[in-house]
Amino acid sequence: MDYKDYYKILGVPRTATADEIKRAYRKLAREFHPDKNKAKGAEDKFKEINEANEVLGDEKKRQAYDSLGANYRGGGSGFQPPPGWNFGGGGRGRRGHAGADPGDFSDFFSTLFGGGGMGGGGFGGGGFGGPPEDTRARISISLEDSYNGANRAISLSNGRNLNVKIPKGITSGQTIRLSEQGSNGGNLLLEIEFAAHPQFKVEGRDISCNVNLAPWEAALGTKLPVPTLGGTVELNLPAGTQGGKKMRLKGRGLPGTTPGDQFITLQIVTPPAATDEDRKFYEDMSAHFKFDARA
Incomplete structure (x- = not known):
């Protein structure tokens, strides 16, 4: 049987960290998984990648494999473990991919590790119960x-x-x-x-909100504080502003190549007539203004 260079199969150096081995395996597993790659030889390549990961992704198996030495061949195609070789890795290992069985691994693997490399669990505890999926x-x-x-x-x-x-x-x-x-x-x-916002609604990059006005602010004009995502800004509101008026703050929406805008709808809120004095004030207003709100 031939010696297997598992580092070469995964395309990593012998000094590769566990994370580097994991990344290399995942990349190759995605590339050669038979469900996605129908090219001739892809399935065999996939099995070879899983075998390499089964060894290099397991600390005890990797240590045992590395003990052979970087250039160990044991007679080339006539590979045999060194005299006295006995892998004490503790029986069954990890499952490299869904549906794998001992027949997926080479004679080289079986000679070194006894052929019982299948088991539960997964790489780094994360599990490889199948091909990588989004x-x-x-x-x-x-x-x-x-x-x-x-x-x-x-x-x-x-x-x-x-x-x-x-x-x-x-x-x-x-x-x-x-x-x-x-x-x-x-x-x-x-x-x-x-998440729902207490002040703003959003559509794309644009946001909108309602801002309340007292009647005298609308009638006389005022410097109106307006909340934005970037903080409060002041608008100069002209006298005679009517409820329902819409205003736009350009570029005050969500940022982007073209930032969104903020749209404001003004709402006039009337103070309640809670006392006799309040009611008298409204009666005087009604007598003073000959105004029909529904005209």
């Missing part, structure tokens, strides 16, 4: 997170915690891609949705 989920953020950019901690169903960077100007329905954080080493795709 996993989709939703994440709810505030409008302020989009406006300013943010970092959010999220917990995955497998107990892992991730820190997610929320880019400035991201909008509802857009996706954040986290490489190799999905099922079996696929990608995790987080679809953005906005």
Whole structure:
């Protein structure tokens, strides 16, 4: 039988870290998985990749394999383990891919490790129950997170915690891609949705809100404080402003190559006539103004 250079199969140096081996395996597994790659020889290549990962991705098997030495061949095609070889790796190992069985591994592997390399578990505890697949989920953020950019901690169903960077100007329905954080080493795709906001509504990059006015502010004009995602701004409101008037603050929506705008609808709010004095004031107003609001 031939000696197997598992490092060469995965395309990594013998000094590769566990993370480098994991990344190399995931990349090659995606490329050669028989469900996706129908080229001749892809399935054999996939089995070879899984075998290499079964050894290099397991600390005890890797140590045993490395003990052979970088140039060990044991007679080329007539490979035999060194005299006295006895792998004490503790029986069954990890399952390299869905549906694997001992027949998927070479005679070289069986000679070194006894042919019982299949088992449960997965790489690094994450599991390889099948080919790498993209996993989709939703994440709810505030409008302020989009406006300013943010970092959010999220917990995955497998107990892992991730820190997610929320880019400035991201909008509802857009996706954040986290490489190799999905099922079996696929990608995790987080679809953005906005949490309900107490002041603003959003459409695309534009936001809108209502701003209340007292009757005298509308009649006499005023410097009107208006909330925006970037802080409060003052608008010079002319005398005689009517309720329902719409105004636009250009570029005050969500950031982007073309920033969104903020749209404001003015609403006149009438103070309640809670006392006799209040009612008398309104009666005097009614007598003073010959005004029909429904005319």
